[in-house]
Amino acid sequence: PQRSPYMCANRYMFLENTRLNKIKFSKDQINELKQVIEEYRHKNYVPLNKIAYKLGYNLSTVRREWRNIDPNVRRGPWQxxxxxxxxxxxxxxxxxxxxxxxxxxxxxxxxxxxxxxxxxxxxxRKHLKTEFQPKDDQLLIEQHQLKNARWSQIQPLFPGRSCYTLQNRWRKLIQYRQINELFNSQQLNVQLFILKQFPAKITVTPSYNNLYHAPNFQLTYDQLQCLTLNSLFKQFCNEIDLHSVINRIGIRQFLNKLSTSTNIQQIKQLFFSLKRTRQKQLK
Incomplete structure (x- = not known):
């Protein structure tokens, strides 16, 4: 009950494939596999899909067994x-x-x-720089839009980069764009406070035309959204003088304080009150 026919079929295939993957072929099954392969193979090409369908086994199981018994398989370093x-x-x-x-x-x-x-x-990859350059990021974004995320077609344009590397880089660029769009939509005093209190390790020249660069602050999109949606935080940024801030607070401690504070004075104590250890040093 409460399961569609597609969900039942999909689950059955998953359980059946899991069971078949654990099957070890007997000698008779291995001999049968060899006969079918000799019947279907064309030179070096072996259509394992057809063979798996004819024998009634999972494709990964047939591929695994064939790799174990194929006399032409080469292992070890490449020549x-x-x-x-x-x-x-x-x-x-x-x-x-x-x-x-x-x-x-x-x-x-x-x-x-x-x-x-x-x-x-x-x-x-031997003659490839490890870091993505701005022109590489721009080309990746353009090709992703043109080829509709077909990574196998995009990968030849980036020699030495795998499809997984390009996909992960594209996801990171999208995260950068979301963070920069949210940051640019805030008031100036909010932006200045975030840049001063949570600076990035490596600063990047900001460009409002290009939103895909790494932000100049160490905040995730969720952390930045929690800050900007908090009314006390905006009021705090409007009232304080950044040059008179004494303490630097971590983002997690700051968010916890915002969630428990009921007035602006409790937040100001974090940044403008001297800690006991510093008071002793000043004395």
């Missing part, structure tokens, strides 16, 4: 001839929008498509 074959195969697909790693693996006997992909990223 120079393998790297050359890999780069030649990728170069042949330079006119394509995306690289078909199944075809690449066929040109590199003994290596799977996943290993070919990771090896290619490793080879092209």
């Amino acid at each position: 120079v001839d393998e790297d050359e074959a890999l780069l030649r195969s990728v170069l042949k697909q330079s006119n394509r929008g995306t690289i078909n790693w199944n075809l690449v693996a066929c040109d590199v006997p003994g290596r799977s498509q996943t290993k070919c992909y990771h090896r290619y990223i490793h080879l092209t």
